[in-house]
Amino acid sequence: MNIVVCVKYVPDATADQKFESDNTVDRVTVPGLLSELDEYAVEQSLQLKEKNADPESVTVTALTIGPDQAADAIRKALQMGADKGVHVVDDAVAGSDAPATSKVLAAAIEKLKGDGGVDVVVCGLGSTDGAMSVVPAMLAERLDLPQITLASVVESQGDQFRIKRDGDTATEVIGATAPLVLSVTDQSGEARYPSFKGIMAAKKKPLDTWSLSDLGVDASEVGLDAAWTAVESTEARPPRTAGEIVTDEDGSGATALVEFLASKKFI
Template sequence: MSLKIVVCVKYVPDATGDRGFTDALNTDREAVDGLLSELDEYAVEQALRIAEEADDAEVTVLTAGPEDATDALRKALSMGADKAVHIEDDDLVGSDVLGTSLALTKAIQHVGFDLVVCGMASTDGAMGVLPALLAERLEVPQVTLLSELSVADGQVTGRRDGDAATERLTAALPAVVSVTDQSGEARYPSFKGIMAAKKKPVETLDLEDLDIEADEVGQAGARTVVDSATPRPARTAGEVVTDEGDGAKRLAAFLAERKFL
């Protein structure tokens, strides 16, 4: 029986761009270029490595987002994933992680899965709780924040590195896992992979396909709300300390005044 691996990925604003909010205090995705979240590339890489070790495996990448989120799926397909699923619906706009996890869960059930792989967090929201929510909704074990991952004999095994200890964790499939940026460098898509990705199937689903009511997601169903947002102040020139023999004392006084010492 084929091992079905689903990788949840996110289309995020480029962190090097000038990110901000819309008038409705949602993330402004029009003002800056988007891309596949870098932390999700590690999840795609680990899924592909597992598939390469398996006798028979299929890797599906899944995202929920606007039309342009297809670019993130194509990047993952060019890395080597087999197919993609895109949840696209205007009523998803403004969804928090709870609404997003509901939509992703329904899509995962639609596709079928043995293993769900996620990045450790998104580079925009950076909450890091999506894998746990997926595991809860799917009613399967979760093994998170792994720096090493393998699958054999119906089990997933991983290593979690902490500040004080390293843990070896095992769970029976089906399961949800997340991997860190220490799990292994993501491969760079080859020209052949980029060309092949254009022909790979991308299934588009909306809320009706997933049997989700509009008020369960989006701003209507959000449990978290942004009340206000203030732009980061422009960087000032700072204070220049010219050393005229007393530079060390003046620097120490400067740091002490700001309670850095």
């Protein structure tokens, strides 16, 4: 079985976020990391391998798109236990939206099929920067595969898969036959931490770098100019101001508090 897990390198939420002059997110100078929601996808991919009757016959490939620094997301997946990585890096990809991203990922997955086919494509709930959650469905359409998405529980037996999807009022049980596209939520199981052994082993695992030309994707079909959406403008968050202190000397503190909350339309 061959499993491809799609991961994304995103800006660290604790760092100072910046935008480029074209209003795209700065992914080069701002520190980044593997998207937390994609860690759950890596975890479920590894569990599928470990629960297989013949784990050694299962290969987990971590796939990402992004600048040179995005290789760090692949390395984290390799440290967790993935077998190999593929990094699509090309200046023309910068500014791509979800449709273009799914196009490049699908092309990379088609190329990986040459290594013996791809049985399962695993994605996270969504990226912590874009938070669109539509790429798994777009991938399924482009690859002409069934999709079982937003899984909180994943079960498999051979090529048969069954998931549980939690809704507001009920839990759905959905089944499908591989090959398929699977996405998992942050309720699917805590992601493991890389062990020292895993960190050392990751240094010897293969990490291939592909460009758009390697995938047969025309640069005019991706990037900011081809995006269906655009950010018109951005502005920095205003600096935090000092809070208002109410001195309650005559019992009027409660009234002042209510008036303040009312003025902000909190009540």
